[in-house]
Amino acid sequence: MTLDRDAFFIDGTWTAPASGRTIQVVSPHSEQVVATVPEGTPADIDAAVAAARRAFDHGPWPRLTPQERIDVVQVFSGLYAGRLAEMADLITTEMGSPTSFANLAQSPAPWMQIEAFLGIARDYPWEETRTGVLGTPVMVRREPVGVVAAIPPWNVPQFTIMSKVIPALLAGCTVVVKPAPETPLDGYLMAELLREAGVPAGVVNIVAGGREVGEHLVAHPGVDKVAFTGSTDAGRKIAAVCGQQLKRVSLELGGKSAAIVLDDADLGIAIEGLKFTALMNSGQACVAQTRILASRTRYAEVVDALAEAVSGMQVGDPMDPATEIGPMVAQRQQERVEKYIAIGQEEGARLVAGGNGRPDGLDRGWYVRPTVFADVDNRMRIAQEEIFGPVLSVIPFDDVDDAVRIANDSDYGLAGTVWTGDQAAGLDVARRVRTGTYGVNTYTMDFAAPFGGYKASGLGREFGPEGLGQYTELKSIYLEAPAG
Structure with missing residues (x-):
């Protein structure tokens, strides 16, 4: 079965592109073209935004009751649940996520988000009446924010699409999704399921493309809100x-x-946990905890255990269920990670596992060896800059206060963990580290709770009632006081 496509999903139909430009989707494992799809242009974005604008300004979706929208999204959820394995395979094919991770997170987690948001929407205070300070009633309404531009990255494409599209739909918004050029295929399957579920024409529109079309979408006067997941540099430009x-x-x-x-x-428990929290999705994860802070008392022990564990991880074909580390998404990403490995050595860090050079037995594919550096100073570039690959830095600390100081000595503030035999002590550390999410002897994302970051890790929150609220505007309606 071919994965090639020749149209965009605009206004509820498969729409011919405005130009003949195409995107070649290349397998990071085989380096072979696995699909060809249209590449979006500003004209395609204009058509998608126009469709979303009509659907919002004149269509039924924003005017349905919340329960009516919930009913449609519930149908979509059921259809999505039946295609999880297919979705996981598509994402592994296009970006190289190990199938073990893809079947854990790349498709089941988006479906879990849908179900979580459905539960939140059922109990959400879409309208509530309060008693004002003068005793008169005030109705507070949560109304849809409008046309949403949803821009996901390539590393967890469906996961980051669902965190935007589902709350937007439940709030009554319409959406234009711009998938990353590396991962356009999963969006086509999603579009088919949305249409089958009965989502009205124009409510969700999907146009894949690169930076040019993304910039056009962000600046488009027909867009009311932008929801973006990606690099901090791009986020700063979008915020401006x-x-x-x-x-x-x-x-x-x-x-x-x-x-x-x-x-x-x-x-033993900590190292097993760190293999996941630091190296999930081959290290291509924004929440990856790639700075490992160990006390000087146990530093050598932690370094040795981590080096042994990482050296034993299976690197290879992402379709192999035994694979733990797959390829980088693209050659440029492979080269970026290799550059940072070289920088770490130049800075004086001690290489204890991995390093540059193709992993054994792999003569093609954009692979790097999972790498551990010891004797890392937190001021080094490998400790301060996001590498987005399987490269870990083990940093010594003197005491708990020093560990918290080092953890907070970062431009970022997205995630973190503490590993301890004393949960109360761990919770104390969690309260002191300035990040949006944190784990004590574990790390996960619970879709009932807000997710997001402090500092340069972002603005706003996804998941939970707080994530749904990002797609609403608040309106206060002052009512006449009841007679007598």
Whole structure:
């Protein structure tokens, strides 16, 4: 079965592109073209925004009751649940995510988001009446923000699309999705399911493309809100445009998160946890905790255990269920990670696992060896800059206060963990580290709770009632006091 496509999803139909430009989707494992799809242009974005604008200004979707929208999204959820394996395989094919991770997170987690938001929407205070300070009633309404530009990255494409599209739909918004050029295929399957579920024409429109069309979409006067996940540099540019236009914006950006291993931690449990929290999706994750903070008392022990664990991880074909580390998404990303490995050595860090050079047995594909550096100073570039690959820095600390200081000594504030035998002590650390999410002897994303970052890790929150609220405007309606 071919994965090639020749149209965009605009106004509820498969629409011919405005130009003959195409995107070649290349397997990061085989380096072979696996599909060809149209590449969006500003003209295609104009058509998509126009369709979304009509659907919002004149269509039924924003005017349905919340329960009516919930009913449609519930149908979509059921259809999505039946295609999880297919969605996971598509994402592994287009961006190289290990199938073990894809079947854990790349498709089940988006479906779990849908279900979580449905539950939140059922109990959400779409309208509530309060008693004002003068005793008169005030109705507070939460209304849809309007046309939303949803711009996901390539590393977890469906995960980051759902965190935007589902709350937008439940709030009554219409959406234009611009998938990354590396990962356009999963969006086509999503479009088919949305149409089958009965989402009206123009409510969701999908046009894949690169930076040019993304910039055009962000600045488009027909867009009321931008929801973006990606790099901090891109987020700053988007925030500037939205600020100039007073356009609503939410940004989920980069991270350089720290995992603190306290002296009383069970090292076996900590190392197994760190293999996931630091190296999930081959290290291509914004929440990856790639700074490992270990006390000087147990530093050598932590370094040795981590080096042994990482060296033993299976690197290879992402379709192999045994694979733990797959390829980087593109050759440019492979080269970026290799550059940082070289920088770490130049800065004086001690290489204890991995390093540059193709992993054994792999003569093609954009692979890098999972790498661990010891004797890292937190001021080094490998400790301060987001590498977005399987490269870990082990940093020593003197005591708990020093560990918290080092964890907070970052431009970012997205995630983190502490590993300890004392949950109360771990919770104390969690309260002191300035990040939007944190774990004590674990790390996960619970879709009932807000997700997002401090500092350069972004603006706004996704998931939970707070994530749904990002797609609403608040309106206060002052009512006449009841007679007598």
